[in-house]
Amino acid sequence: MKTLWTDLQPGDKIEKMVAIQDTGLAVPVTALGGIAQGPSVLITTGIHGSEYPGTAAMIELGRELRPEDLKGRLIMIHPINIGAFKDRLSMIMPEDGLNLNRVFPGDPQGSISSRVAWWLTALSDEADFFLDLHSGDLFEELTPYVYYPGQAESGVVEKSRAMAQVLDVPYIVRSSALTGAYNSAARRGTPSLLIERGGAGFCRSEEVARYKSDILNLLKYLALVESKPTPPRAVPRELNNIIYLESKHEALWRSEVSKGQWVERGQILGRVFDFFGRTIEEYRAETKGVVLYQLYTLSTKPGDILTAYGN
Numbered sequence: 001m002k003t004l005w006t007d008l009q010p011g012d013k014i015e016k017m018v019a020i021q022d023t024g025l026a027v028p029v030t031a032l033g034g035i036a037q038g039p040s041v042l043i044t045t046g047i048h049g050s051e052y053p054g055t056a057a058m059i060e061l062g063r064e065l066r067p068e069d070l071k072g073r074l075i076m077i078h079p080i081n082i083g084a085f086k087d088r089l090s091m092i093m094p095e096d097g098l099n100l101n102r103v104f105p106g107d108p109q110g111s112i113s114s115r116v117a118w119w120l121t122a123l124s125d126e127a128d129f130f131l132d133l134h135s136g137d138l139f140e141e142l143t144p145y146v147y148y149p150g151q152a153e154s155g156v157v158e159k160s161r162a163m164a165q166v167l168d169v170p171y172i173v174r175s176s177a178l179t180g181a182y183n184s185a186a187r188r189g190t191p192s193l194l195i196e197r198g199g200a201g202f203c204r205s206e207e208v209a210r211y212k213s214d215i216l217n218l219l220k221y222l223a224l225v226e227s228k229p230t231p232p233r234a235v236p237r238e239l240n241n242i243i244y245l246e247s248k249h250e251a252l253w254r255s256e257v258s259k260g261q262w263v264e265r266g267q268i269l270g271r272v273f274d275f276f277g278r279t280i281e282e283y284r285a286e287t288k289g290v291v292l293y294q295l296y297t298l299s300t301k302p303g304d305i306l307t308a309y310g311n
Helices: 051-063 082-087 112-126 154-164 181-187 205-220
Strands: 013-020 025-033 036-045 071-077 131-136 140-142 143-148 170-175 192-196 237-239 243-245 251-255 268-275 279-283 287-293 307-309
Touching: 013 112, 025 051, 025 082, 025 131, 036 051, 036 112, 051 071, 051 112, 051 131, 112 181, 131 181, 131 205, 143 154, 154 170, 154 181, 170 279, 170 287, 170 307, 181 251, 237 287, 243 287, 251 287, 251 307
Parallel strands: 036 071, 036 131, 131 192, 143 170, 170 237
Antiparallel strands: 013 025, 025 071, 140 287, 143 192, 243 307, 251 268, 268 279, 287 307
């Protein structure tokens, strides 16, 4: 299968809308071919179209980087879920109503989401490293953190973990999941990360700048950019036990904690109640941990993650 890597030559800088085969979709891509040999790095944003800081950061970084700055090849897609981005939708691809991050590695004969995932999988298969940039969605707030894959070959896991430790985020999480673009890429042999920063539909300048700084620092660590990476301000704390508190009700939700807050076992996290304020269920922490992200809207439905916390 011919991919974006195929025609990328040393000295090239490509900025254009690229058609995704058999989907009718075209996505914005910035691709640079460095003037010297080096790694191939793929960066995606907007798998969930309303998670904005990563997309804005890669647009800016794409304008600033030049082929002569690089050793190797860099492809940035910003964003990939273009329909959701345009329509300000959370989670899904509007073309088929599916969560793109749940269909990897995809299927060239499947729905549009599956075809997009298959196209992206072909790109990540050819990359030496893959970075997937996320935020809290329109209804989520979070503290910055990064996932690295835990269900892949040991060498891939360790390379991914080492990458995560370069980032200026307070927490890193070893994922036990099998879903997601980065987990799929890692299971196929590409060291990968999913980075979380920002959320709630905001695209704050500070979060965009921090995303740019993190990614540029990581490109230095990977030797794509010839300069020493800057050590993070503090060593990220690794979390291995994450609890995803899932709603069982169509009701209203009020959190009693904040993103980034450490909670004790037995502490009230929040409650769900009806339209007359009568409590349906109260939730308490099962263990001590830090709140990574949570639902901040008043409404909730079955399957929503109310709070994700752990240690």
